[in-house]
Amino acid sequence: MLATDFPHRRHHFPFVAFLIAATLLCGPPSATFGQTVDALTTAEAGRVTITVAAGVPVEAATIAETYGDAITDAWPQFAALFGAESATPQFVAFVNAVDPADMAGMRWIADFAWVSPDGSVAVIAVEPFLTLTPIEARNVLRNAVSRGFIQAAGGGAMPLGLLDGIARYVEVPVVARQARLGSLVQGLDQAGTLPGWDQIVAASAPDLSPEVQTANAYALVAFIADRYGVAGLRNLVTGFAGTPEWQANLAATFSQTEGDLTGAWGQFLPRWFASGWRDNAVSAFDLSRAETLFARGAYEAAAAEAERSQRLFVDLEDQVGLSQVEALLAQCAIGLQADSLMANAQTALEAHAYDEARDLISQADDLYALLPEEHRPATVIESYTQLATSGTDADSRLAEARGEADGWLSIASARNDSLAAGDSYALLGNGDGVAQANEVVDGIDSRIQRVVFGLSALVIVLGAWLGAWLWQRAPGRLRWQSARPPGRAWRANPGGD
DSSP: OBOOOOGGGSSSSSHHHHHHHHHHHOOOOOSSOOOOOOOOOEEETTTEEEEEEEOOOOOOHHHHHHHHHHHHHHHHHHHHHHHHHSSSSSSEEEEEEOOGGOTTTTTOOOOTTEEOSSSSEEEEHHHHHHTTTTTHHHHHHHHHHHHHHHHHHHTTOOOOOHHHHHHHHHHHOHHHHHHHHHHHHHHHHHHHHOOHHHHHHHOOOOOOOOHHHHHHHHHHHHHHHHHHHHHHHHHHHTTTTTTOOOHHHHHHHHOHHHHHHHHHHHHHHHHHTTTTGGGGGGGGGGGGGHHHHHHHHHHHHHHHHHHHHHHHHHHHHHHHHHHHHHHHHHHHHHHHHHHHHHHHHHHHHTTOOOOHHHHHHHHHHHHHHHGGGGGSOOOHHHHHHHHHHHHHHHHHHHHHHHHHHTTTTTTTHHHHHHHHHHHHHHTTTOOHHHHHHHHHHHHHHHHHHHHHHHHHHHHHHHHHHHHHHHHTEEEEEEEOOOOOOOOHHHHSSOOOO
C-alpha cells in the first residue's frame, strides 16, 4: 500500500524554496539564445508543474513535451520502489541562471540545478540544462522528483546525505557519470580521507564539495543495494519513519550495526572501484535495453537483462512490472529455441541428414510464427528448406535407382536417377552421396559392359562358326563323284535273283 507524506515531520524547506523560485522567476529577462518569451509559462507533466521564467527562450509546454516523459515514466517506478507517493504538489522551475548563494537550504543536484530536501521545488538554470544529452537532462528531473517519494516513505526524516545518495542512485546509469562517481570516492579512499558513515549519511563533511559528498553517499547506497538488495534499501528508507536515528534504524532493519558492517564495506570498495560502479540495481526498472536487444534478435542478452528486471520486480512485489518482464522472457525463450532449432538444422544439413533437417526447419518456422514477423529469417529458412528438399529428393531417387538397377527393363531409368542424384549431391557438397550414386552407376555400367562383352564374344563365335561353315561349303572344297559302274554280279545277273 502506498504511504503518503508526513507534513508534520518534514523539514521546513518547501516554503523557503518556493520563495527563492518565485524571486528568480521574477528576475530580469535574458536573451541568451533563441527567441525569448515575455511572460512566465506553466505546463503539467503528470503531477508535476513545470514553470519557465519570463525572458527564457523556451516555453514550459515545450519542456514538458520534450522531457515530461522522464517524470511520468519515473512516477510509477518510484511508487513501486519506495511504496509511497508525495501528497504535496511538486514544482520544477526553469530560470535564466542559478546563484548558489541564493540556494541556502537547498540540495545540490548539479551546479545549475538545486532542489528542496522534500523535493517539492526544484530550480534549474535552463541554458545548461538544454545543453545536456537527453538521458542526462532526464536524470536531473528523476533526481529532483524522487526526493518527494523518498521523504514520503521515510516519514520526512531522511538524513540529507543518504537522501542525496539514493536520489542519485535512482538515475538512469550513464557510464561516464558512474565512472566519475567511482573515481571521486576512490581518490579519497587512496588518500585515507574517505569520511566515516556518520558524515556520509548526514552530508556533514565540511571540506568536501557537494559533488564529492554525493559520490560518497552514492557508494554507500550501492553497498546497501549490493548486500541487501533493492528491497533491503527500501526497508531502510521506510524504517526512518519509525526510527529517525540512522544507527538505530540500520540495526533494526538489518540486525547489524555500523561496526558490524565496517569490514564488509572495506571489502566492497575495491570491488566497486574495479568495476562495481557500473552496476545499478534500480536501472533494471528500465526494460528498454532488454527490449532493444530482443528487437535485434539477441535473445540471450535480452533475457539476461530481463532477468535483472525480474529479480527487481520480485523483490518489490511489483506484479505489473513482473507480468511485463515475464512476457518478454517468454518471447526470448521462444526466440532462443527457434534459433537453436535452426542451428541444429544447419548441423543436420552439414551431416547430410536431410529428413532431420527438414523437420527441424519446420519446427523452427512454427516458433518464429509466434514472434514478430521481422524476427523470422525468411531467406535462411527458404534456403535451408530448398537444400533439405533437394537432399531428400536425391536420397529418394538414389534409393529408387538401387531398387530398379537389377531389372533389365528399368536399368536405363535407374541409371538416369543415379546420375540425377549424383548431380544433386554434388551441388550439396555431399561427397559420400556422390560416391554412392557413382557406385550405382558404375554397377549398372559394369553389368551393361559384361553383357556387351558377352554378346560381342557370342557374335565372334557365331561369326567364326559361320565362316568355318561357309569355308567348308565353298565349291572348291566339295568333291563330286560319278555313279559307280555295275559290278560283275550285276552284269551277270542283271535282273534275276
